[in-house]
Amino acid sequence: MKGADYKLDIALSLRSRRVLHKIMEENPWFSNILRNSDTYQEAEEEISHYCMSLLKKSPEAIKYYNGEVSGRKAYKRLRWKDLGLIRMLDYITHSGLQLEDPNQGGKIITNQPIKLIWEAVHNKRGGARYAFFQDMMHLLRQISGKLENVRPTREKVEKWMDSYLCGLDGRIIKFHEINKKRILEILIEKMDKGEMSHPRFTFDESMNDEQKMERAMEWWEDHTFHLSFAIRDPELINEMLSYSLEEKQMVIMRDAQAKGIPFFVTPYYLSLLNVYAPDFAVGSDLAIRDYIFYSRELVEEFGNISAWEKEDIVEAGKPNAAGWILPTDENVHRRYPFVAILIPDNMGRACGGLCASCQRMYDFQRGSLNFQLDKLKPTERWSEKLVKIMDYFEQDSQLRDILITGGDALMASDKSLKKVLDAVYDMAVRKKEANKKRPDGKKYAELLRVRLGTRLPVYLPQRVNDGLIEVLREFKEKAKKIGIKQFVIQTHFESPLELTPASEKAVRKLLSAGWMVTNQLVFTVSASRRGHTS
Ligand code: SF4
Known part of the structure; x- marks a missing residue:
């Protein structure tokens, strides 16, 4: 074990005690169990019995909990209260589970929520923080029916949205x-x-x-x-x-x-x-x-950030955490059978800015993404690597979707981007031709979708110029003839204030090249305010 567990001797803060008091007042059943249990294990057992007795009243929920039904449809049939009960039961089922927390330098954390609250009730200590008590209070309100899952009306959401200014105002x-x-x-x-x-x-x-x-x-x-x-x-x-x-x-x-x-x-x-x-x-x-x-x-x-996703730790020739062997250390990321991410060795290894919440901060930390724009010009070696990478896509029976990103795919010059897109096109043609010689049932997946990940319509909308549009248009026109069906620019607007006349013009230009524009957004605290992102 690399680190310590929760420090049980930490006293509760005043505001934590206030929430705990509310929890005990609002939930006599919970309060009785905690107060009358000599150990936290006894409390876990009693809480589990109580929650199971309520869950059993809902046949759909008990089937779901026991794994007799699964999937989205079954999940949708669960009541809000059932979800709360299942979560509480899960807490207890997984009590004692130890997990390594990369956010705390590999410290081992033991999952024991009932122990934390039992310690708080009996000894006014336990290391649980204010947010834990808040969360427990809401979970118990969900179970008791005091907290309902009310969907806001369209009018209400629009009112929330109106409180955020748009850059087109x-x-x-x-x-x-x-x-x-x-x-x-x-x-x-x-x-x-x-x-x-x-x-x-x-x-x-x-x-x-x-x-x-x-x-x-x-x-x-x-x-x-x-x-x-x-x-x-x-x-x-x-x-x-x-x-x-x-x-x-x-x-x-x-x-x-x-x-x-x-x-x-x-x-x-x-x-x-x-x-x-x-x-x-x-x-x-x-x-x-x-x-x-x-x-x-x-x-x-910074300096100790681990890769956000285990699969992003790549060593050429060795399987990554998802089991994929990749052609080079730093150019292909893959978690799923049908899609892989391509990170070219060109200016696309930079971005138009460093987003504080970047999921690739690990790559900036180790320098594989950076802002040394002069040093990011493609080298001879990149041409050889690109051949190797395209071979990888061609020889894979499942890959049908390529996401070209970085950094930022549109940081690459028109010439560098064209080179990559041309290589993708040639690979897709070869894959298609090779399939003609394969018998039915043995054919490989052909390329269906090409995506470019970019935040430049936000950071640098001036980049979307006529030269770029020509590269995109030309690629789409020839690629659709060989069966590629989707051409997507996946951008990253984070705030309505980022929608400006310049970014609007950039998006319109991208659409004029026949590419679809979709958006992904990171739910930071400020972007998660009601209505901000609707
Ligand atoms: S544009 Fe994307 S890769 Fe670049 S810093 Fe922002 S989130 Fe990270």
Whole structure:
């Protein structure tokens, strides 16, 4: 065992005791069992009897609990109360189960919720936190019927939604314009002083301030400008935001920098933050802020982050946790039979920003994804690897779906992306041809779906330019003739404030290439507020 269990000698906090008091008051049966049991095991037994006696009153639920029926339909027939009872019974069935918690450096955690509450009742200690008691209170309310599962009406959801501003709202567009101007003024000043520069973006000596601003406004429409002048330093982020960040936030950001967590914020994305928000817009950009500003927890964890999914730990030639042998260490991720993720060795190993909640933080930590844009140009070796990877897809009897991502698939140049898409097309053709020689029943799955994972319509909508659209359109036109059916851009909008005229234009352009655009969203705390994500 690498670590300790819950510390049973930790006293309860005052607010935990208040919730515990409520639990005992609201649930006399639960309170009696806990108070009258000499040991937590005795309490578990009694609670189990009580819950089973209630569950037995519902034949559907008892069948489900005993595993006699399963699946979505059977699950849907369960009452809200039954779900609560099953959860409580599961707590008891799995009491004593020990699990390694990678979030706590591999510490072994023993699952004993009834023991925690028994200790709290008898000894006013036990190591359980406030959130545990809150959760237990709601579970018991679910069981007693006090807490109902009421589906909000459409009107109610729309009302919640209306409380969040959209980046297409005229008032917000005005703010974003003000922010853009402020950011450009700072950039121009820094360029004039020689503190920032890029050979592609320079001013003629004869230009006055107005002309420089005009030129910078033109650059704003070019995605390479945003990549060249992306802000990589917390102090500069603060300066761009008129020094509006709280000192507490800055301390975390400086610590993050010292720990080696990269910063990379495009001027465009920074312009979505309200610096001086009027009353109607206060807090509306919280979901965006949560994406840029790292939390204390992340800073502390960085350096010890384990791969989120066991399957993401890949060694060439050895099966990963899901049993798949993969062609290279860092280019293919696979958990399921029908789909695999391709991470090309090109600029797609970067993103248009580092999302604080990124599931790939492990890859940023070990440097396989990064923001060293100059070093991410594809090498000769990538051409050889791509052949090997496409062979892998071709020789696999089940793969029919490829998700090209990174990082971010659209960070790759048009040329690099075309190279990958062409390789995918050639592989799909070869797979199809080879099938003609295979007898019925022995044919391999042919490629049906190609997806590109990208957050650039949000971080850098200027990237969706005519060149890119041409690459996408050309691929789709030829690929649909060989039976590929779905062409999907899977993007990642996190907040309605990220929907701006520029991102709307980018999405429309992607649709015009004949690709479908779908969205995935991370349920961060601020994105989970009622109505925010509806
Ligand atoms: S765009 Fe995707 S891969 Fe890149 S940092 Fe954000 S969540 Fe992670």
